[in-house]
Amino acid sequence: MNRPRTSRQHYDVFRRDYRERRLDDKIAGADQRPAEAERGAKRREYLGDYLRWLWPERWAVAVIFVLAILTAGLEMIEPLFMRFITDRVLLDEAPTTAERLRLLNLAGGTFFAVILLSSALNLTRDYRQRLVNTRVMLSLRRSLFERLLRLPLSTLWDMKTGGILSRLSGDVDATTGLLQMAIVSPSISVIRLLIAVAVLFVLNWQLALVALAVIPGAVLISFISARRVRPIYRSVRKDVERIDGRVGETFSGIRVVRAFGRELREMLEYARGRNSIVRKELFAHRRELWLWTSWGFALSAVNVAIVWYGGHLYMAGSASIGDIMAFQWYSFLLLNPVWQIVNSFSELQRSLAATERVFEVLTSPTDKPDKPGARDAPSPVEEIEFRDVEFEYRPGRPVVRDFNVKVSGGSVVALVGRSGAGKTTVTDLVARFHDPTRGRILLNGVDIRDLRLRTYRDLLAIVQQDVFLFDGSVRDNIA
Numbered sequence: 001m002n003r004p005r006t007s008r009q010h011y012d013v014f015r016r017d018y019r020e021r022r023l024d025d026k027i028a029g030a031d032q033r034p035a036e037a038e039r040g041a042k043r044r045e046y047l048g049d050y051l052r053w054l055w056p057e058r059w060a061v062a063v064i065f066v067l068a069i070l071t072a073g074l075e076m077i078e079p080l081f082m083r084f085i086t087d088r089v090l091l092d093e094a095p096t097t098a099e100r101l102r103l104l105n106l107a108g109g110t111f112f113a114v115i116l117l118s119s120a121l122n123l124t125r126d127y128r129q130r131l132v133n134t135r136v137m138l139s140l141r142r143s144l145f146e147r148l149l150r151l152p153l154s155t156l157w158d159m160k161t162g163g164i165l166s167r168l169s170g171d172v173d174a175t176t177g178l179l180q181m182a183i184v185s186p187s188i189s190v191i192r193l194l195i196a197v198a199v200l201f202v203l204n205w206q207l208a209l210v211a212l213a214v215i216p217g218a219v220l221i222s223f224i225s226a227r228r229v230r231p232i233y234r235s236v237r238k239d240v241e242r243i244d245g246r247v248g249e250t251f252s253g254i255r256v257v258r259a260f261g262r263e264l265r266e267m268l269e270y271a272r273g274r275n276s277i278v279r280k281e282l283f284a285h286r287r288e289l290w291l292w293t294s295w296g297f298a299l300s301a302v303n304v305a306i307v308w309y310g311g312h313l314y315m316a317g318s319a320s321i322g323d324i325m326a327f328q329w330y331s332f333l334l335l336n337p338v339w340q341i342v343n344s345f346s347e348l349q350r351s352l353a354a355t356e357r358v359f360e361v362l363t364s365p366t367d368k369p370d371k372p373g374a375r376d377a378p379s380p381v382e383e384i385e386f387r388d389v390e391f392e393y394r395p396g397r398p399v400v401r402d403f404n405v406k407v408s409g410g411s412v413v414a415l416v417g418r419s420g421a422g423k424t425t426v427t428d429l430v431a432r433f434h435d436p437t438r439g440r441i442l443l444n445g446v447d448i449r450d451l452r453l454r455t456y457r458d459l460l461a462i463v464q465q466d467v468f469l470f471d472g473s474v475r476d477n478i479a
Contacts, residue, residue, distance in 0.1 A: 087323075178351040185340055211302055246273070377448075391434060391438075399425050
Protein backbone atom coordinates (compact mmCIF):
# COMPACT_ATOMS: atom_id res chain seq x y z
CA MET A 1 0.00 0.00 0.00
CA ASN A 2 1.27 3.45 -0.88
CA ARG A 3 2.15 5.72 2.00
CA PRO A 4 -0.46 8.51 2.50
CA ARG A 5 0.92 11.82 1.30
CA THR A 6 -1.83 14.35 2.00
CA SER A 7 -3.74 15.10 5.20
CA ARG A 8 -6.91 13.86 3.48
CA GLN A 9 -5.29 10.51 2.71
CA HIS A 10 -4.06 10.26 6.30
CA TYR A 11 -7.58 11.02 7.48
CA ASP A 12 -9.11 8.36 5.21
CA VAL A 13 -6.70 5.76 6.59
CA PHE A 14 -7.55 6.91 10.13
CA ARG A 15 -11.31 6.55 9.50
CA ARG A 16 -10.84 3.06 8.05
CA ASP A 17 -8.79 2.01 11.07
CA TYR A 18 -11.43 3.53 13.36
CA ARG A 19 -14.26 1.60 11.69
CA GLU A 20 -12.26 -1.62 11.88
CA ARG A 21 -11.26 -0.82 15.49
CA ARG A 22 -7.54 -0.96 14.72
CA LEU A 23 -6.50 2.45 16.05
CA ASP A 24 -4.79 1.00 19.09
CA ASP A 25 -2.91 -1.40 16.80
CA LYS A 26 -1.57 1.53 14.79
CA ILE A 27 -0.64 3.53 17.90
CA ALA A 28 1.26 0.79 19.72
CA GLY A 29 2.28 -1.31 16.70
CA ALA A 30 0.42 -4.45 15.76
CA ASP A 31 3.01 -6.68 17.43
CA GLN A 32 3.18 -4.57 20.60
CA ARG A 33 -0.50 -3.97 21.32
CA PRO A 34 -1.50 -5.48 24.68
CA ALA A 35 -4.67 -7.49 25.02
CA GLU A 36 -7.84 -5.64 26.01
CA ALA A 37 -7.77 -7.08 29.53
CA GLU A 38 -4.09 -6.22 29.90
CA ARG A 39 -4.69 -2.68 28.66
CA GLY A 40 -7.58 -2.25 31.10
CA ALA A 41 -5.41 -3.54 33.94
CA LYS A 42 -2.66 -1.12 32.93
CA ARG A 43 -5.13 1.77 32.89
CA ARG A 44 -6.37 0.86 36.37
CA GLU A 45 -2.76 0.68 37.53
CA TYR A 46 -2.08 4.18 36.20
CA LEU A 47 -5.25 5.49 37.90
CA GLY A 48 -4.05 3.90 41.12
CA ASP A 49 -0.71 5.66 40.68
CA TYR A 50 -2.53 8.95 40.15
CA LEU A 51 -4.57 8.45 43.33
CA ARG A 52 -1.33 7.82 45.22
CA TRP A 53 -0.07 11.16 43.88
CA LEU A 54 -3.23 12.75 45.26
CA TRP A 55 -2.87 11.12 48.68
CA PRO A 56 -0.77 13.97 50.18
CA GLU A 57 -3.63 16.30 49.14
CA ARG A 58 -6.32 14.10 50.70
CA TRP A 59 -7.41 16.67 53.29
CA ALA A 60 -7.60 19.43 50.68
CA VAL A 61 -9.69 17.11 48.46
CA ALA A 62 -11.91 16.31 51.45
CA VAL A 63 -12.54 20.04 51.98
CA ILE A 64 -13.44 20.34 48.28
CA PHE A 65 -15.95 17.50 48.67
CA VAL A 66 -17.52 19.07 51.76
CA LEU A 67 -17.90 22.42 50.01
CA ALA A 68 -19.36 20.71 46.93
CA ILE A 69 -21.87 18.75 49.00
CA LEU A 70 -22.98 21.89 50.85
CA THR A 71 -23.40 23.70 47.53
CA ALA A 72 -25.40 20.78 46.10
CA GLY A 73 -27.63 20.69 49.17
CA LEU A 74 -28.40 24.41 48.91
CA GLU A 75 -29.15 24.10 45.19
CA MET A 76 -31.57 21.26 45.87
CA ILE A 77 -33.77 23.32 48.19
CA GLU A 78 -34.08 26.24 45.76
CA PRO A 79 -37.09 24.77 43.85
CA LEU A 80 -38.93 24.35 47.15
CA PHE A 81 -38.96 28.15 47.53
CA MET A 82 -40.61 28.42 44.10
CA ARG A 83 -43.17 25.80 45.10
CA PHE A 84 -43.90 27.56 48.40
CA ILE A 85 -44.28 31.01 46.82
CA THR A 86 -46.55 29.67 44.06
CA ASP A 87 -48.87 27.48 46.18
CA ARG A 88 -48.82 29.22 49.59
CA VAL A 89 -48.52 32.87 48.54
CA LEU A 90 -49.61 33.58 44.96
CA LEU A 91 -52.42 31.02 44.54
CA ASP A 92 -53.61 30.81 48.14
CA GLU A 93 -56.27 33.49 48.61
CA ALA A 94 -57.26 32.52 52.16
CA PRO A 95 -54.70 34.73 54.02
CA THR A 96 -54.99 38.51 53.92
CA THR A 97 -52.99 40.55 51.42
CA ALA A 98 -50.71 41.83 54.19
CA GLU A 99 -50.03 38.28 55.39
CA ARG A 100 -49.30 37.13 51.84
CA LEU A 101 -46.87 40.05 51.33
CA ARG A 102 -45.11 39.19 54.58
CA LEU A 103 -44.72 35.55 53.50
CA LEU A 104 -43.57 36.66 50.05
CA ASN A 105 -40.89 38.98 51.47
CA LEU A 106 -39.74 36.35 53.97
CA ALA A 107 -39.53 33.58 51.36
CA GLY A 108 -37.92 35.86 48.77
CA GLY A 109 -35.30 37.16 51.20
CA THR A 110 -34.43 33.67 52.40
CA PHE A 111 -34.31 32.48 48.79
CA PHE A 112 -31.83 35.24 47.90
CA ALA A 113 -29.67 34.44 50.96
CA VAL A 114 -29.54 30.77 49.98
CA ILE A 115 -28.45 31.64 46.42
CA LEU A 116 -25.81 34.06 47.75
CA LEU A 117 -24.41 31.47 50.18
CA SER A 118 -24.42 28.78 47.47
CA SER A 119 -22.47 31.05 45.10
CA ALA A 120 -19.92 31.91 47.80
CA LEU A 121 -19.37 28.22 48.63
CA ASN A 122 -19.03 27.35 44.95
CA LEU A 123 -16.46 30.12 44.45
CA THR A 124 -14.44 28.88 47.42
CA ARG A 125 -14.57 25.30 46.12
CA ASP A 126 -13.37 26.30 42.65
CA TYR A 127 -10.42 28.25 44.07
CA ARG A 128 -9.35 25.48 46.44
CA GLN A 129 -9.62 22.94 43.64
CA ARG A 130 -7.41 25.10 41.46
CA LEU A 131 -4.82 25.16 44.26
CA VAL A 132 -4.88 21.36 44.51
CA ASN A 133 -4.61 21.00 40.72
CA THR A 134 -1.65 23.39 40.65
CA ARG A 135 0.24 21.56 43.41
CA VAL A 136 -0.37 18.16 41.81
CA MET A 137 0.69 19.51 38.40
CA LEU A 138 3.95 20.92 39.77
CA SER A 139 4.71 17.70 41.60
CA LEU A 140 3.98 15.57 38.52
CA ARG A 141 6.00 17.82 36.22
CA ARG A 142 9.00 17.84 38.57
CA SER A 143 8.94 14.06 39.02
CA LEU A 144 8.42 13.48 35.30
CA PHE A 145 11.39 15.69 34.45
CA GLU A 146 13.56 13.86 36.98
CA ARG A 147 12.53 10.46 35.59
CA LEU A 148 13.16 11.58 32.01
CA LEU A 149 16.70 12.58 33.01
CA ARG A 150 17.30 9.04 34.22
CA LEU A 151 15.67 7.02 31.44
CA PRO A 152 17.80 4.84 29.15
CA LEU A 153 19.14 6.68 26.11
CA SER A 154 17.36 4.29 23.74
CA THR A 155 14.01 5.18 25.33
CA LEU A 156 14.71 8.90 25.04
CA TRP A 157 15.75 8.51 21.40
CA ASP A 158 12.45 6.72 20.67
CA MET A 159 10.50 9.56 22.31
CA LYS A 160 12.42 12.29 20.50
CA THR A 161 12.61 15.87 21.75
CA GLY A 162 9.05 16.71 20.71
CA GLY A 163 7.61 13.68 22.52
CA ILE A 164 9.46 14.61 25.69
CA LEU A 165 8.25 18.21 25.58
CA SER A 166 4.71 17.03 24.78
CA ARG A 167 4.65 14.89 27.92
CA LEU A 168 6.12 17.62 30.12
CA SER A 169 3.70 20.30 28.94
CA GLY A 170 0.41 19.21 27.36
CA ASP A 171 0.13 15.76 28.92
CA VAL A 172 0.77 16.94 32.47
CA ASP A 173 -1.73 19.78 32.03
CA ALA A 174 -4.36 17.34 30.75
CA THR A 175 -3.61 14.87 33.54
CA THR A 176 -4.47 17.41 36.24
CA GLY A 177 -8.01 17.56 34.82
CA LEU A 178 -8.45 13.97 35.98
CA LEU A 179 -9.10 15.18 39.54
CA GLN A 180 -12.18 17.07 38.35
CA MET A 181 -13.35 14.71 35.61
CA ALA A 182 -12.78 11.34 37.27
CA ILE A 183 -13.14 12.05 40.98
CA VAL A 184 -14.81 15.30 42.03
CA SER A 185 -17.38 15.82 39.28
CA PRO A 186 -18.77 12.24 39.11
CA SER A 187 -18.91 11.90 42.91
CA ILE A 188 -20.70 15.21 43.43
CA SER A 189 -23.00 14.50 40.50
CA VAL A 190 -24.02 11.15 42.02
CA ILE A 191 -24.74 12.87 45.35
CA ARG A 192 -26.84 15.53 43.61
CA LEU A 193 -28.67 12.85 41.66
CA LEU A 194 -29.56 10.91 44.81
CA ILE A 195 -30.79 14.05 46.59
CA ALA A 196 -32.88 15.10 43.56
CA VAL A 197 -34.45 11.63 43.21
CA ALA A 198 -35.35 11.52 46.93
CA VAL A 199 -36.96 14.97 46.82
CA LEU A 200 -38.88 14.15 43.63
CA PHE A 201 -40.39 10.99 45.08
CA VAL A 202 -41.36 12.83 48.26
CA LEU A 203 -43.13 15.54 46.25
CA ASN A 204 -44.92 13.30 43.69
CA TRP A 205 -43.87 9.77 42.81
CA GLN A 206 -45.79 9.78 39.51
CA LEU A 207 -43.99 12.82 38.13
CA ALA A 208 -40.73 11.42 39.50
CA LEU A 209 -41.10 8.27 37.38
CA VAL A 210 -41.72 10.43 34.30
CA ALA A 211 -38.54 12.44 34.96
CA LEU A 212 -36.43 9.32 35.60
CA ALA A 213 -37.59 7.32 32.57
CA VAL A 214 -34.96 8.76 30.21
CA ILE A 215 -31.87 8.31 32.41
CA PRO A 216 -30.95 4.57 32.02
CA GLY A 217 -30.94 4.63 28.22
CA ALA A 218 -29.04 7.92 28.08
CA VAL A 219 -26.34 6.68 30.46
CA LEU A 220 -25.91 3.45 28.47
CA ILE A 221 -25.50 5.38 25.21
CA SER A 222 -22.99 7.68 26.92
CA PHE A 223 -20.79 4.83 28.12
CA ILE A 224 -20.78 3.19 24.69
CA SER A 225 -19.92 6.51 23.03
CA ALA A 226 -17.11 7.20 25.50
CA ARG A 227 -15.40 3.91 24.73
CA ARG A 228 -15.49 4.70 21.02
CA VAL A 229 -14.06 8.20 21.48
CA ARG A 230 -11.06 7.29 23.65
CA PRO A 231 -8.92 5.71 20.86
CA ILE A 232 -9.36 8.88 18.79
CA TYR A 233 -7.74 11.01 21.48
CA ARG A 234 -4.95 8.47 21.89
CA SER A 235 -4.27 8.82 18.19
CA VAL A 236 -4.35 12.62 18.43
CA ARG A 237 -1.82 12.65 21.30
CA LYS A 238 0.46 10.34 19.31
CA ASP A 239 0.27 12.65 16.28
CA VAL A 240 1.05 15.69 18.43
CA GLU A 241 4.12 13.91 19.80
CA ARG A 242 5.30 13.02 16.30
CA ILE A 243 4.82 16.55 14.94
CA ASP A 244 6.48 18.17 17.97
CA GLY A 245 9.41 15.79 17.49
CA ARG A 246 9.71 16.79 13.84
CA VAL A 247 9.64 20.48 14.81
CA GLY A 248 12.41 19.91 17.34
CA GLU A 249 14.53 18.16 14.71
CA THR A 250 13.86 20.91 12.17
CA PHE A 251 15.12 23.71 14.38
CA SER A 252 17.95 21.67 15.87
CA GLY A 253 19.23 21.16 12.34
CA ILE A 254 18.14 24.52 10.92
CA ARG A 255 21.55 25.00 9.25
CA VAL A 256 21.04 21.79 7.27
CA VAL A 257 17.44 22.73 6.45
CA ARG A 258 18.54 26.06 5.00
CA ALA A 259 21.63 24.70 3.30
CA PHE A 260 19.57 22.20 1.29
CA GLY A 261 16.58 24.49 0.76
CA ARG A 262 14.13 22.32 2.69
CA GLU A 263 12.13 25.18 4.23
CA LEU A 264 9.09 24.63 2.00
CA ARG A 265 9.17 20.87 2.50
CA GLU A 266 9.32 21.22 6.30
CA MET A 267 6.50 23.77 6.24
CA LEU A 268 4.32 21.46 4.15
CA GLU A 269 5.10 18.52 6.45
CA TYR A 270 4.12 20.57 9.50
CA ALA A 271 0.91 21.84 7.86
CA ARG A 272 0.00 18.31 6.75
CA GLY A 273 0.43 16.95 10.26
CA ARG A 274 -1.55 19.76 11.89
CA ASN A 275 -4.36 19.42 9.34
CA SER A 276 -4.55 15.70 10.14
CA ILE A 277 -4.87 16.48 13.84
CA VAL A 278 -7.64 19.00 13.20
CA ARG A 279 -9.53 16.46 11.09
CA LYS A 280 -9.28 13.85 13.85
CA GLU A 281 -10.39 16.30 16.54
CA LEU A 282 -13.41 17.30 14.42
CA PHE A 283 -14.12 13.60 13.85
CA ALA A 284 -14.25 13.09 17.63
CA HIS A 285 -16.25 16.29 18.11
CA ARG A 286 -18.94 15.10 15.67
CA ARG A 287 -19.44 11.95 17.72
CA GLU A 288 -19.58 13.97 20.92
CA LEU A 289 -21.96 16.46 19.30
CA TRP A 290 -24.43 13.69 18.55
CA LEU A 291 -24.32 12.76 22.23
CA TRP A 292 -24.79 16.36 23.39
CA THR A 293 -27.72 16.88 20.99
CA SER A 294 -29.37 13.71 22.27
CA TRP A 295 -29.10 14.97 25.82
CA GLY A 296 -30.54 18.35 24.91
CA PHE A 297 -33.49 16.60 23.28
CA ALA A 298 -33.94 14.36 26.33
CA LEU A 299 -34.02 17.37 28.67
CA SER A 300 -36.62 19.12 26.52
CA ALA A 301 -38.68 15.93 26.25
CA VAL A 302 -38.71 15.51 30.02
CA ASN A 303 -39.88 19.12 30.50
CA VAL A 304 -42.70 18.63 28.00
CA ALA A 305 -43.71 15.34 29.65
CA ILE A 306 -43.77 16.95 33.11
CA VAL A 307 -45.97 19.84 31.97
CA TRP A 308 -48.21 17.56 29.91
CA TYR A 309 -48.66 14.79 32.47
CA GLY A 310 -48.56 17.28 35.34
CA GLY A 311 -51.49 19.09 33.78
CA HIS A 312 -53.51 15.87 33.87
CA LEU A 313 -52.55 15.35 37.52
CA TYR A 314 -53.50 18.95 38.35
CA MET A 315 -56.92 18.53 36.78
CA ALA A 316 -57.35 15.29 38.74
CA GLY A 317 -56.35 17.05 41.96
CA SER A 318 -53.15 14.97 42.40
CA ALA A 319 -50.65 17.81 41.88
CA SER A 320 -50.52 21.57 42.35
CA ILE A 321 -49.18 24.28 40.04
CA GLY A 322 -46.26 24.68 42.46
CA ASP A 323 -45.50 20.96 42.15
CA ILE A 324 -45.33 21.23 38.36
CA MET A 325 -43.08 24.32 38.48
CA ALA A 326 -40.83 22.73 41.11
CA PHE A 327 -40.63 19.54 39.05
CA GLN A 328 -39.53 21.46 35.99
CA TRP A 329 -36.72 22.97 38.04
CA TYR A 330 -35.90 19.59 39.58
CA SER A 331 -35.86 17.96 36.15
CA PHE A 332 -32.95 20.26 35.32
CA LEU A 333 -31.29 19.55 38.67
CA LEU A 334 -31.91 15.85 38.10
CA LEU A 335 -30.59 15.59 34.55
CA ASN A 336 -27.82 18.17 35.00
CA PRO A 337 -25.69 15.87 37.23
CA VAL A 338 -26.14 13.02 34.77
CA TRP A 339 -25.31 15.41 31.93
CA GLN A 340 -22.19 16.56 33.78
CA ILE A 341 -21.07 12.96 34.08
CA VAL A 342 -21.74 12.38 30.37
CA ASN A 343 -20.18 15.69 29.34
CA SER A 344 -17.09 14.94 31.40
CA PHE A 345 -16.55 11.70 29.45
CA SER A 346 -15.03 13.49 26.47
CA GLU A 347 -12.69 15.52 28.68
CA LEU A 348 -12.03 12.39 30.69
CA GLN A 349 -10.87 10.59 27.55
CA ARG A 350 -8.28 13.33 26.92
CA SER A 351 -7.17 13.18 30.56
CA LEU A 352 -6.95 9.37 30.57
CA ALA A 353 -4.93 9.31 27.33
CA ALA A 354 -2.53 11.90 28.77
CA THR A 355 -2.38 10.11 32.15
CA GLU A 356 -1.38 6.86 30.47
CA ARG A 357 1.48 8.63 28.68
CA VAL A 358 2.68 10.41 31.83
CA PHE A 359 2.61 7.40 34.15
CA GLU A 360 4.04 5.17 31.45
CA VAL A 361 7.21 7.25 31.86
CA LEU A 362 6.98 7.54 35.65
CA THR A 363 6.72 3.75 36.00
CA SER A 364 9.50 3.04 33.49
CA PRO A 365 12.74 1.64 34.91
CA THR A 366 15.59 4.11 35.26
CA ASP A 367 18.83 3.77 33.35
CA LYS A 368 21.28 1.36 35.02
CA PRO A 369 20.21 1.46 38.67
CA ASP A 370 22.98 0.52 41.08
CA LYS A 371 23.12 -3.16 42.00
CA PRO A 372 22.57 -4.15 45.62
CA GLY A 373 25.95 -4.01 47.29
CA ALA A 374 27.47 -1.75 44.63
CA ARG A 375 30.62 0.03 45.80
CA ASP A 376 32.27 3.34 45.05
CA ALA A 377 34.56 3.55 42.04
CA PRO A 378 38.27 3.18 42.93
CA SER A 379 40.66 6.08 42.74
CA PRO A 380 43.22 6.38 41.26
CA VAL A 381 42.51 4.53 38.00
CA GLU A 382 45.23 1.96 37.34
CA GLU A 383 43.75 0.17 34.35
CA ILE A 384 40.59 -0.15 32.25
CA GLU A 385 40.08 -3.29 30.18
CA PHE A 386 37.59 -4.41 27.51
CA ARG A 387 37.30 -8.18 27.71
CA ASP A 388 35.44 -9.97 24.86
CA VAL A 389 33.03 -7.06 24.57
CA GLU A 390 30.16 -7.18 22.11
CA PHE A 391 27.41 -4.57 21.78
CA GLU A 392 24.33 -4.27 19.57
CA TYR A 393 21.74 -1.53 19.29
CA ARG A 394 19.35 -3.94 17.59
CA PRO A 395 19.19 -7.65 18.43
CA GLY A 396 21.25 -9.74 16.04
CA ARG A 397 23.15 -6.75 14.55
CA PRO A 398 26.30 -6.18 16.64
CA VAL A 399 28.12 -2.88 16.19
CA VAL A 400 31.14 -3.89 18.31
CA ARG A 401 32.23 -7.51 18.25
CA ASP A 402 34.94 -9.41 20.18
CA PHE A 403 36.60 -6.18 21.29
CA ASN A 404 39.58 -6.60 23.58
CA VAL A 405 41.84 -3.81 24.78
CA LYS A 406 43.70 -2.95 27.95
CA VAL A 407 44.57 0.68 28.74
CA SER A 408 46.87 1.58 31.63
CA GLY A 409 46.28 4.65 33.75
CA GLY A 410 47.97 7.80 32.44
CA SER A 411 48.31 6.52 28.86
CA VAL A 412 46.79 8.09 25.74
CA VAL A 413 44.86 5.94 23.24
CA ALA A 414 43.40 6.99 19.89
CA LEU A 415 40.65 5.01 18.17
CA VAL A 416 40.97 5.22 14.40
CA GLY A 417 38.53 3.78 11.86
CA ARG A 418 36.03 4.48 9.13
CA SER A 419 32.72 6.15 9.82
CA GLY A 420 30.35 3.72 11.51
CA ALA A 421 33.11 1.40 12.70
CA GLY A 422 32.03 1.84 16.33
CA LYS A 423 34.46 4.42 17.70
CA THR A 424 31.73 6.52 19.35
CA THR A 425 30.04 3.37 20.60
CA VAL A 426 33.24 2.29 22.38
CA THR A 427 33.55 5.66 24.11
CA ASP A 428 29.86 5.47 25.06
CA LEU A 429 30.55 2.07 26.61
CA VAL A 430 33.41 3.57 28.61
CA ALA A 431 31.07 6.30 29.88
CA ARG A 432 28.50 3.55 30.55
CA PHE A 433 25.85 5.22 28.43
CA HIS A 434 25.29 1.62 27.34
CA ASP A 435 26.22 -1.72 28.85
CA PRO A 436 27.86 -4.48 26.77
CA THR A 437 25.54 -7.07 25.27
CA ARG A 438 28.25 -9.60 25.99
CA GLY A 439 31.59 -9.47 27.77
CA ARG A 440 32.80 -7.12 30.50
CA ILE A 441 34.49 -3.75 31.01
CA LEU A 442 36.82 -3.81 34.01
CA LEU A 443 38.17 -0.91 36.05
CA ASN A 444 41.13 -1.96 38.16
CA GLY A 445 39.88 -5.52 37.67
CA VAL A 446 36.28 -4.75 38.79
CA ASP A 447 33.30 -4.88 36.44
CA ILE A 448 32.06 -1.29 36.10
CA ARG A 449 28.47 -2.58 36.50
CA ASP A 450 29.37 -3.44 40.10
CA LEU A 451 30.30 0.19 40.81
CA ARG A 452 28.00 3.04 41.79
CA LEU A 453 27.28 4.86 38.56
CA ARG A 454 27.55 8.33 40.06
CA THR A 455 30.99 7.74 41.54
CA TYR A 456 32.20 6.05 38.35
CA ARG A 457 31.21 8.96 36.15
CA ASP A 458 32.91 11.36 38.54
CA LEU A 459 36.14 9.88 37.18
CA LEU A 460 35.31 10.82 33.58
CA ALA A 461 35.87 13.95 31.53
CA ILE A 462 34.23 14.06 28.10
CA VAL A 463 34.62 16.42 25.16
CA GLN A 464 31.86 15.75 22.66
CA GLN A 465 32.42 15.55 18.92
CA ASP A 466 29.56 18.04 18.41
CA VAL A 467 29.87 20.98 20.80
CA PHE A 468 26.65 21.67 22.74
CA LEU A 469 26.26 24.77 24.88
CA PHE A 470 23.48 25.23 27.43
CA ASP A 471 21.68 28.54 27.67
CA GLY A 472 23.63 30.24 30.46
CA SER A 473 27.02 31.56 31.43
CA VAL A 474 30.42 30.04 30.71
CA ARG A 475 30.53 28.93 34.34
CA ASP A 476 27.22 27.08 33.89
CA ASN A 477 28.64 25.20 30.90
CA ILE A 478 31.94 24.10 32.43
CA ALA A 479 31.00 23.67 36.11
